[in-house]
Structures are given as C-alpha cells and as structure tokens.
Amino acid sequence: MMDLNQEKTLFFQKILNNLPEPAFAVDSNCKIIEWNKAMEEFSGIKAELIIGKTSSEYNIPFYQKSQPLLIENYIKSKNFSNSIYSKEEILTLIDGQEVNVLSKVSLIFDDSNKLIGGVQTFQNISEHVIAEKMLAEDLLKYSVLFNNSYDGIILHDLNGNILEINKKALNLFQFNQKDFKNVKLSQLFPEREKKHLEDFLKDFHTEKFNYDEFYLMKSNKIEFIGEIYADLIILEKQEIGQLIIRDITEKKHIEENLAAEKEMLAVTLAGIVDGVITLDADANIILINKVAENILEMDYDEVFGKKIFNITTLYKDKSRDPYELYEVKNMLGKRANPPISLSVLKMKDGREKIIEHDIAPIHNKAGELSGNIIVFRDITDKQKKEAEEFKNQKIESIGLLAGGIAHDFNNILTAVLGNTALLKMDLDQNSEKFTILNELESAIHRASKLTHQLLTFSKGGSPIKKFMFIGDVIKESANFALHGTKNEIEFNFAPGLWPVHIDEGQISQVINNLVINAVQATNINSKIIIQANNYLMEPENNMMLTPGNYVKISFQDFGNGILEENQEKIFDPYFTTKETGSGLGLSVCYSILTRHSGKIKVTSKIGEGSTFTFYLPAHPEIVLKMEDKSDLPDIISNLNSRILILEDEKPIRVLLEKFLRKKNFYVESAADGEEILIKYQDALDKGQEFDILILDLTIKGGMGGEETFQKLLEINPNVKAIVASGYSTKKILSDYKQYGFAGMLSKPFKMSDLLKEIERLLENND
Numbered sequence: 001m002m003d004l005n006q007e008k009t010l011f012f013q014k015i016l017n018n019l020p021e022p023a024f025a026v027d028s029n030c031k032i033i034e035w036n037k038a039m040e041e042f043s044g045i046k047a048e049l050i051i052g053k054t055s056s057e058y059n060i061p062f063y064q065k066s067q068p069l070l071i072e073n074y075i076k077s078k079n080f081s082n083s084i085y086s087k088e089e090i091l092t093l094i095d096g097q098e099v100n101v102l103s104k105v106s107l108i109f110d111d112s113n114k115l116i117g118g119v120q121t122f123q124n125i126s127e128h129v130i131a132e133k134m135l136a137e138d139l140l141k142y143s144v145l146f147n148n149s150y151d152g153i154i155l156h157d158l159n160g161n162i163l164e165i166n167k168k169a170l171n172l173f174q175f176n177q178k179d180f181k182n183v184k185l186s187q188l189f190p191e192r193e194k195k196h197l198e199d200f201l202k203d204f205h206t207e208k209f210n211y212d213e214f215y216l217m218k219s220n221k222i223e224f225i226g227e228i229y230a231d232l233i234i235l236e237k238q239e240i241g242q243l244i245i246r247d248i249t250e251k252k253h254i255e256e257n258l259a260a261e262k263e264m265l266a267v268t269l270a271g272i273v274d275g276v277i278t279l280d281a282d283a284n285i286i287l288i289n290k291v292a293e294n295i296l297e298m299d300y301d302e303v304f305g306k307k308i309f310n311i312t313t314l315y316k317d318k319s320r321d322p323y324e325l326y327e328v329k330n331m332l333g334k335r336a337n338p339p340i341s342l343s344v345l346k347m348k349d350g351r352e353k354i355i356e357h358d359i360a361p362i363h364n365k366a367g368e369l370s371g372n373i374i375v376f377r378d379i380t381d382k383q384k385k386e387a388e389e390f391k392n393q394k395i396e397s398i399g400l401l402a403g404g405i406a407h408d409f410n411n412i413l414t415a416v417l418g419n420t421a422l423l424k425m426d427l428d429q430n431s432e433k434f435t436i437l438n439e440l441e442s443a444i445h446r447a448s449k450l451t452h453q454l455l456t457f458s459k460g461g462s463p464i465k466k467f468m469f470i471g472d473v474i475k476e477s478a479n480f481a482l483h484g485t486k487n488e489i490e491f492n493f494a495p496g497l498w499p500v501h502i503d504e505g506q507i508s509q510v511i512n513n514l515v516i517n518a519v520q521a522t523n524i525n526s527k528i529i530i531q532a533n534n535y536l537m538e539p540e541n542n543m544m545l546t547p548g549n550y551v552k553i554s555f556q557d558f559g560n561g562i563l564e565e566n567q568e569k570i571f572d573p574y575f576t577t578k579e580t581g582s583g584l585g586l587s588v589c590y591s592i593l594t595r596h597s598g599k600i601k602v603t604s605k606i607g608e609g610s611t612f613t614f615y616l617p618a619h620p621e622i623v624l625k626m627e628d629k630s631d632l633p634d635i636i637s638n639l640n641s642r643i644l645i646l647e648d649e650k651p652i653r654v655l656l657e658k659f660l661r662k663k664n665f666y667v668e669s670a671a672d673g674e675e676i677l678i679k680y681q682d683a684l685d686k687g688q689e690f691d692i693l694i695l696d697l698t699i700k701g702g703m704g705g706e707e708t709f710q711k712l713l714e715i716n717p718n719v720k721a722i723v724a725s726g727y728s729t730k731k732i733l734s735d736y737k738q739y740g741f742a743g744m745l746s747k748p749f750k751m752s753d754l755l756k757e758i759e760r761l762l763e764n765n766d
Contacts (some may be wrong), residue, residue, distance in 0.1 A: 022122040028115050030054050030072045042122060044094035062091040071105045071120040082113065084105045088125070100129040152245040155233075162186040163240065172226075174219045174245055180388030185243075190217050193493065201230065201241070213248070225249045277374045278362075281305045285373070295355070295378045297347060308374070315344035315352075341378075354380045384544060387568070410726025411649045413748035417444045418655040421751040427660065437566075444748065462736045463595050464746065467622050470500050470532065470551055472509070477511035478530060486525050489515075494533035498618035500551055503734070506592045507616075513585040514555045514612050521559030521610060529556040534618065543599045549620055554613040562604040570602065589614070641762055642683070645669040645689040646676045647724075648699045648709060656694070659751055665758075673703025677711055690759055694745070697725035697732060706732060706739065713740060720761050724749070 016023055016034050022042035025034035031054055035047035043062070055069050062069075068076075072084055085105040092098050099341050100122040110116050146153060152169030156162050162183055170177065173188060185343055189197050193215050200212050210230040215223050229244040275286055275292030285303045293299060296312060315321065345353045357376035364370045420437050427434045471493050477692040482489055518528045535552035537545050562570065593600050597617050604610035643660055647653040648671045660667045668690075670676045676693070683690055693712070695705030705723055712719045723736050726747035736744040742764075743757045 025119045027117040070103045071118050074105050075444050100126045140694045154243045156185050158239055188216055190215055224614040225252050274375050274377045279372045281370050312345055319350055345540055348661055350381045353378050356732050413444055415651040417748045463506050465501045465503050467499050467501050471497055474511055477508040478515045481512045483514035485519055488527045490529045492531040498534050498551055498620040499622045499624050500616045500618055510592050513589050518555055518557035522557050526558055545599055549618040550615040551618045554611055556611045558609040561606040561608055562610055567602055641691045642666045644693045646695045672699055673708030676708050693721040695721050695723055697723055
C-alpha cells in the first residue's frame, strides 16, 4: 500500500503530464524531477535523458548562449517574495526555430514554508507578438499617411466634436493644433451651408459612404470650395466620423472656364455652315456639330465614341469604289492632307451624297498625333447645279447655231408656205394639183417643226404661253405620236387637274418626243402608261424647283431600261444609244421644260423599263372657260381695211401684198422702219390712217419692228400692230402684249392664221 507522499507524487505527475503546455518540475536543488510529454515535443528531449539532471549537466538548447533555466534563477536567488513569476522570452528550439514564449514559474513550499521545488511552463505567444508588431507598424503607417495625406482629414464624434485633424486640414483652415481642441465641426462651414451639412451627415448611422461639395470657411473667414468624402468608422465599438476634404476652388474655376470655352465652342460650331467632326487618336468621334449630324442623318448619341469608319461607308468620287480601311486610316494618320478632297457618302437608304472634305491632324506638345478634325460639306446640290449649268451651256452653244439659221430658214418657209396658199386659192380642191400642194404644205410643216426643235435651244425659243388644261394636250399629242404603231396607251389622270401656263406647241412636242422614246424602247404591242396628278412641291426637293403647286406627268414604259451610267447623259444634246437617233429628242424636252420653269427626270431599271416624269408649274387660282375650237371664217368682213407691212425679205413682202389684196385689203409695205414711219405719218396727215401694221421684228441693217413700233406709239398711242418673226433673242413673241403689240405671228405661219389674227384685231375696237 502506497503512503500518502507517494500518492501525492503520483497525482502531481499525472497532472503535469496532462497539461497541454510544455512543463517540467525541479526539486529545491534544481534537479529535474518531471518532464511532461508536451515538453518532450517542445524541446525535442526525451524525459529519461534529462530527469535527475540540472541544466548545467544537460545543456537545454533554449538559449543562444548557455544559461540556466528561468526557474533556476528564481530558486537560487533565495528571494521568495512571490510564489509565481512570469517572463516573456525568446527561445531557440532544437531545429533552430526561434519562438516567443511566456514562461511561468510556480514555486512549491511545504507546510513549514520551506522550498521543496517548482514548476515551469511555456506558452507559445509568437502569433500574438507578431500581431502586436503588425498593429504597431499599421499605427505608424496610419500616422504617417494621416499627417502626410494630400487631402485634409478630420475625425469627429457624432456630436460634431473634432477628435483629430491632420496637418493638411490645419493648413486648409489655417488653424493651429491647439485651436482645434474646442472647435465644433459646424464652425468650419459658413452659416448658409449648415443645413446642407446636417443633411449630408444624416446617413452616418447607415454606414454609407457620402460625397458632396461645400463652401468651407478658414479661420480668417475667407471661404473656399471643397469636396468632402464622409465615412463612418467603428473603433472599439465607438462610431467615429471621418471627413476627407480637398480644396477644389481652382479646379472649379478651371471647370467654369472650360464650360465657358465649351459653350463658346458649341456656339461657334453651331454657327459654322460646314459639318465638323473631331476624332481622338484612335479615330473615335468625340465631337460633332449639328450640320454634321444633318449630313450624316445621325444623332450625336448614335455616333459618339464610335470609330468614324464604322458609322458610314465612304466611296471614291470618280470610281465609286469604297475606301479600304487602310486608306481611311492612312488619311487620318497623315500629318497633312490635300486641302480639299471629294468623296461620296452612301446613306442607309442607298442615297448618295457628294461631300467636299478637309482633314487636319491634331498634335500634342510632343508632336504626336492625338486626333483629327474633319471639316466637310454636302455639295450634292451644288454639283447638280453645276451639271445643270454645264448642260445649259452646251444647249446655249447649240442655240447660237440654231438662232443663226432660224431667221433665214423660217423666212424661206414662210415664202414657200404663203405662195403655196396663193396657188391653192385658184385651184379646184378636188384637183390633183391641189392635192400635191397639200402634200407640199405638210412637208413645209415638218420642216417647220425641225426648226422649232432647234429654236428650243436658243435664247429666242421662249415659249408663247397661255393658260390651259394639260389633259387634252397630253391625249391629243400622245395619240398622234402613236399613230401607225401597235403599242397600247393607258391614261390615268387624277380628277381636277390644275390649269398650267404653257406653250401648247412646245409641250405637245415634249409629249410627242417622250411617247416616241417609249415606243422605241419597248417591244411591239407593249403598253405605255401616262399618268397626271396635282403635286405640291416641298421647299426641300431633289428637283431643285421652287416650292409650290405643280402638275406631275409621268410616262412609264416596260422596255429594256437605261444603264445607270447613261441616265445622267440622256438629256445632253446629241447623246443617243440608238443607231438612227439624233440625240435631240430628250434634250429638246429638257430645254422646253426648263423654259417653262419645270424639270424632267428619269428612273430606270435594266430589264424592267423606264419612267420619265416632268413637272409644270400649276395655277389652281385660274378659272378657265371651255375653248371654242371652231375655225374662224376665212372671209374677212371688214373690206378695204388698210394694212401697212414692214418686211425686209422681198419674196415675203410681195407674197403678203398679193395675198391680202386678193382678200380685198388696201396694202402698202416697206423694207425698213424709217420708210414705215414716213408712210404712216403721211397717211395720218391725209386722214387715211392704217388700221393694222404687220411688223417684222428683225430687219437686216435697218430699224427693226420693236424700235419702229415704239416710234409709232409716239405718233399715235392707239396704233395696232402685229409683231412677226422667225427668230429673236428677245421674249417679244412669248409676251408681245407686255411690249404693246396687239397680235403675234411666228414664222412660218399659215395665211389662214394671218387672216384670223387680222380679223380678231379688226373686230376688237377697244
């Protein structure tokens, strides 16, 4: 049976061995009497190797230098004021690893208070030491950052008391460190900002991050603008507010100046009539004015930030080939480009716009390319106008030639036509000779039409207009042109077509030419559709016509169509794709319609046919009466009326005298205006005033009809005169009444037309 001491010793051993911490026990002579398993693992020394020995007898590798264990120092000191001691130590383990430990020594005394031994334990506190070290380093870093921050930092409690302030904040507010001890946060803000501040800090309890701009106040009451970032910090369960303050007064002034400059730039760009696009170095659009938006037909939001070559397709002006990507980048990358270039923009709906553009590079201070400015304008209409002008110039050049021969040619035709009429007067209408003369007259009329075609190009081809309905003119002219063909024609006229102011003969010629053109373009038995309707021309129109009321007439055929490259040329004089064509038909149409303040266009698709459309100014305000088309009687009731003729061509002068005398008129004539004035004055003095004068407009080497008439008006303001001409560069024939004439005859004219005009004037005595 164990005695009590043995039981105590066993119990002590069990307690020591069950401790999780490394521990050992010594007697009063510092001999090791117990060495638990945790101590074996901690030291790497087995218990049986060290029990019964002192540290001097077995060097424990805990210290870099050989020294006694901590418990030995306390036992040998004989100073037993305490029974428990502790100390932080750095121990070196057997593998050379250093560890921070908290060594605890407990001395054991017997009942008589005599030291009998002690126990030493080790607690590994390496992680705790490292954490404390890191915290100390963090506090140092925070202190350095806090006091050396570019921004002012203020810490405050939720009552608005300032707890701490860094150096930058002291400089911002021009305070000393001591001055802030009793300063409230609200004292840093002018009175008008305090409600703003109160609302700003309301979100602190939600731990939200907050930002705003404030007016703040320095110690000398001078204000500055600051941006404040506010945050809530939880330190040891205490809520602390942190304000990060930055002076942005200068920044705000810069922003205001930039905003003013931007506004000025925006106003400037808005006032520029050209499109302007600014690109960055990567060809992204960063600025675009309204004109550019309109040309591209895209809004700012659609293009901003996008690469210029991704928003539209650019084509070369002449070849219409698209620019390759490398070509566009090459243009943008150049330090300098040709001042003006022409390109073609293709719109979403397939329309083309011709643009004139200039690309200027933008360089930074280092001379590197930082972007480009593209200035461009839509010159589509300008080019159309230039093409129109060029076409008109070609037409005028033909007109010079036409006008040069028209006068003489029409005089010859007038003489032939008149003499034919004289011969017919003495023949039986059923005779063979009468029939031959009728055929001769028809041939003369065909020759006359050829002359009129040429005259449409000349300055003297001004239309002789009157108000009329276009429907009947279209039907009569189209049916006549189709005579002898097997083509079918379909008329689709809208009800209530507005009246037009036209030269019936010239517009008939347009219709005739368009119908013949359609017939030649189609197969036999093909249909031709003619449509007419009233049309309101908008201010913005691709026909370049004055906005207003028009009648729109279209001729649709179902032939082979016209090649796209020929569609712009077909109205040019002498351009034709037909082996037997003269190239005048469509150019005559173009010229006539231009003189009527109208326009013609063509749309065509190969294999489907073509549609020619022309527009004539309309006058819905004009009320027309139905025209009486019955022939005027060929017998003049006013016998022995006196007629005076100015005509420098002797064959015509003799012809008119013979014809009118056969119709019982008294006739005198002269070859120049001076002689006419003498004869008129002489007759007036004798009381034998002439009833009607027929004045040729152009007199070679003498006074013509216009000048003669003006002098006659000085003699007698009521003189009645008919102006006659085969060609004139003036618009007298088309607007004879404005010049004071009572009637007009265009050479070559029929003798029946002459009689009708004389009859009308003799009956009209007002």
